[in-house]
Amino acid sequence: MAVVTYRDALTQALREELQRDDTVFLMGEEVAQYNGAYKVSKGLLDEFGPMRIVDTPITELGFAGVGVGAAMVGLRPIVEFMTWNFALLAIDEVVNAAAKMLYMSGGQYKMPMVFRGPNGAALQLSAQHSQAWESWFAHIPGLKVCTPGTPADAKGLLKSAIRDDNPVVFLEGEMLYNTKGEVPDGEHLVPIGVADLKREGDHCSVITHGKMALVAMRVADDLAKEGINIDVVDLRTVRPIDVEAIARSVQKTNRAVVLEEGWEICGMGSQVVDFIQRECFDDLDAPVLRVHQEDVPMPYAKNLERAAKPDAAKAIAAIKKVMYLD
Amino acid sequence: MSTEAKRPPTQKRAEKGAAGNNGSDAPPANDAAQTTVEQRRELLHSMMLQRRFEERCAEAYALGKIGGFCHLYIGQEAISTGVMSMIRPDDYVITAYRDHGQALARGVTPRSVMAELFGRADGCSGGKGGSMHIFDAKTNFLGGHGIVGGHVPIAAGVGFAIKYRRGNQLCVCFFGEAAVNIGAFHEALNLASLWDLPVIFIIENNRYGMGTAISRSTANEDVIVRAKGYRMDGESVDGQDVFAVRDCMSRAIERARKEKRPTLIEMRTYRFMGHSMSDAVSGTYRTKDELEENMKRDPILLLHNRMFEAGELTEGEMHKMDDEAKAIAQDAWDFADASPEPALDQLYTDVYADTSS
Numbered sequence: 230m231a232v233v234t235y236r237d238a239l240t241q242a243l244r245e246e247l248q249r250d251d252t253v254f255l256m257g258e259e260v261a262q263y264n265g266a267y268k269v270s271k272g273l274l275d276e277f278g279p280m281r282i283v284d285t286p287i288t289e290l291g292f293a294g295v296g297v298g299a300a301m302v303g304l305r306p307i308v309e310f311m312t313w314n315f316a317l318l319a320i321d322e323v324v325n326a327a328a329k330m331l332y333m334s335g336g337q338y339k340m341p342m343v344f345r346g347p348n349g350a351a352l353q354l355s356a357q358h359s360q361a362w363e364s365w366f367a368h369i370p371g372l373k374v375c376t377p378g379t380p381a382d383a384k385g386l387l388k389s390a391i392r393d394d395n396p397v398v399f400l401e402g403e404m405l406y407n408t409k410g411e412v413p414d415g416e417h418l419v420p421i422g423v424a425d426l427k428r429e430g431d432h433c434s435v436i437t438h439g440k441m442a443l444v445a446m447r448v449a450d451d452l453a454k455e456g457i458n459i460d461v462v463d464l465r466t467v468r469p470i471d472v473e474a475i476a477r478s479v480q481k482t483n484r485a486v487v488l489e490e491g492w493e494i495c496g497m498g499s500q501v502v503d504f505i506q507r508e509c510f511d512d513l514d515a516p517v518l519r520v521h522q523e524d525v526p527m528p529y530a531k532n533l534e535r536a537a538k539p540d541a542a543k544a545i546a547a548i549k550k551v552m553y554l555d
Numbered sequence: 556m557s558t559e560a561k562r563p564p565t566q567k568r569a570e571k572g573a574a575g576n577n578g579s580d581a582p583p584a585n586d587a588a589q590t591t592v593e594q595r596r597e598l599l600h601s602m603m604l605q606r607r608f609e610e611r612c613a614e615a616y617a618l619g620k621i622g623g624f625c626h627l628y629i630g631q632e633a634i635s636t637g638v639m640s641m642i643r644p645d646d647y648v649i650t651a652y653r654d655h656g657q658a659l660a661r662g663v664t665p666r667s668v669m670a671e672l673f674g675r676a677d678g679c680s681g682g683k684g685g686s687m688h689i690f691d692a693k694t695n696f697l698g699g700h701g702i703v704g705g706h707v708p709i710a711a712g713v714g715f716a717i718k719y720r721r722g723n724q725l726c727v728c729f730f731g732e733a734a735v736n737i738g739a740f741h742e743a744l745n746l747a748s749l750w751d752l753p754v755i756f757i758i759e760n761n762r763y764g765m766g767t768a769i770s771r772s773t774a775n776e777d778v779i780v781r782a783k784g785y786r787m788d789g790e791s792v793d794g795q796d797v798f799a800v801r802d803c804m805s806r807a808i809e810r811a812r813k814e815k816r817p818t819l820i821e822m823r824t825y826r827f828m829g830h831s832m833s834d835a836v837s838g839t840y841r842t843k844d845e846l847e848e849n850m851k852r853d854p855i856l857l858l859h860n861r862m863f864e865a866g867e868l869t870e871g872e873m874h875k876m877d878d879e880a881k882a883i884a885q886d887a888w889d890f891a892d893a894s895p896e897p898a899l900d901q902l903y904t905d906v907y908a909d910t911s912s
Binding site: 254280285286288290291292293294295296297298299300301302303304306321322325326330331332333334335336337338339340341370371373394395 | 647649678679680682683684688690691692697698700701702705706707708709710711712713714715716717719726738739742743745746749904905906907908910
């Protein structure tokens with residue numbers, strides 16, 4: 230297995246699917262001549278030309294709608310948002326058009342398309358550029374929502390998303406693009422809706438997704454030195470969500486912490502806790518705790534930003550609390 | 556992607572607006588828009604069918620057979636009929652929520668439209684869409700869409716796909732004049748012109764966005780000038796005159812197929828009913844006098860009078876045609892009434908497609 234960056238893994242997925250199916254095209258701001266704001270589409274213009282790697286004006290609502298229209302009549306668009314913060318301008322096309330087209334047309338019009346781009350906070354980008362949107366999109370029937378945390382999952386899930394006949398919201402981690410990991414050689418597909426047990430242990434389950442999966446793995450490695458062994462359930466996809474994987478882990482460990490990048494109220498963790506109380510009521514030895522961003526817009530100052538974000542220390546404190554070790 | 560247009564955009568304005576045209580002009584001279592007597596009868600029949608069908612819709616709404624929102628097209632039929640009579644079966648049509656008339660004119664069966672309005676299993680959208688979401692893949696009718704302006708970029712996307720495949724179809728996109736103030740309209744027009752997409756954007760200017768007059772919503776009521784802002788050809792026509800609609804469409808169609816360029820058309824019309832079935836036909840926002848004045852330019856009446864005066868239609872033939880339209884509307888009603896409600900297991904179908912490629 231080759232070790233590649235998350236960014237290169239995504240580029241590989243795009244290249245392979247563009248080669249495989251000539252109805253696939255990529256559009257968005259700076260994706261072609263500039264090689265992508267985060268260089269995910271580097272080299273693709275040269276290989277596939279301007280009809281398939283399409284630079285757009287700064288017009289999120291417009292080009293998201295173009296993607297919807299193209300998908301309606303049989304193309305397989307990949308719409309890149311420079312960041313998901315900008316996608317709010319296009320949310321009508323994602324939620325009111327793409328997510329509902331199949332249903333409100335009585336099954337006549339499929340939406341084989343992907344909306345993708347970086348999600349969540351980076352460093353000191355402050356309030357408008359530091360937000361994790363997965364719970365917004367996971368709320369919507371008709372969408373699928375992928376949140377890969379590792380290069381292998383990024384590649385495998387993106388390839389599956391492009392091949393899926395449904396609209397897929399694909400949330401990449403801005404801080405993940407430079408992270409490295411092993412990616413299987415050859416054709417590598419990760420099924421949408423299947424969680425992955427990234428670490429195994431009997432003492433506590435940490436249920437997480439996206440960028441926080443990396444934090445959880447680090448926490449698992451650190452705690453292992455103290456003799457605490459945790460399950461890290463990386464959901465990878467938050468819609469559909471792998472309830473069985475959550476239940477399997479919690480029924481084994483009897484304790485759970487849900488770790489996510491977004492805010493507390495109506496966050497992904499709210500949903501995971503609901504599944505746990507329904508599926509694992511008699512298994513729990515402690516209340517389930519959640520670790521998430523503080524309930525404030527993201528501040529700019531370094532110290533305040535650090536205080537606002539979920540991190541390993543906060544996760545460890547929560548794990549020890551549900552284990553009654555604090 | 557983008558290529559520089561060689562031609563400067565044109566801004567044409569019909570000599571007669573929606574008001575003041577007595578409807579007695581000879582059909583325009585453009586070859587593609589010329590009609591035979593038989594075709595003129597078909598145009599009249601198409602308009603009368605929409606009218607009689609929607610009169611039954613109003614009745615069905617009052618009886619509770621149709622629920623939710625129900626926006627009638629009555630008064631605007633020359634636009635749907637004129638446009639659909641000019642395009643090909645492999646072209647695409649997308650529209651907003653005032654969509655029954657356009658669906659019928661496009662050839663969606665009256666039975667399947669009425670069954671959809673009744674929320675029945677045999678509706679064109681399986682009873683899941685309702686009045687605002689008429690979809691019919693057989694006729695490339697890409698829906699009724701319920702968010703003002705939201706479907707205008709989708710039309711650009713259909714145009715993009717046509718270009719991507721090097722096809723020579725086009726996409727017609729209908730919306731009301733109130734949509735020209737929403738961002739989606741502007742973003743779509745910019746992209747369609749920038750990328751040379753074969754889309755015909757049709758503003759059906761019925762002068763009211765719900766209950767707000769255009770003078771109260773739009774800084775420059777001359778909405779067609781917005782074409783110029785996007786280096787697009789634009790034209791305003793009398794939308795009550797089916798021949799003017801066809802004539803204008805013939806130019807836009809040629810532009811789309813040969814030059815691969817979009818067009819913005821303002822069709823000046825008038826809504827004879829309220830915004831939807833839940834509001835009064837006239838009242839707080841427009842006067843009865845204004846309504847009655849505009850109803851004198853009923854598009855069906857204009858075509859009827861023209862054919863009658865030209866000796867192309869007798870009163871007897873007119874009555875026969877009307878009876879036929881009524882019979883089709885009755886048949887649609889009977890069909891819809893007899894159609895079962897969707898099976899409960901349909902609740903969870905079509906949320907996701909279960910295939911991938």
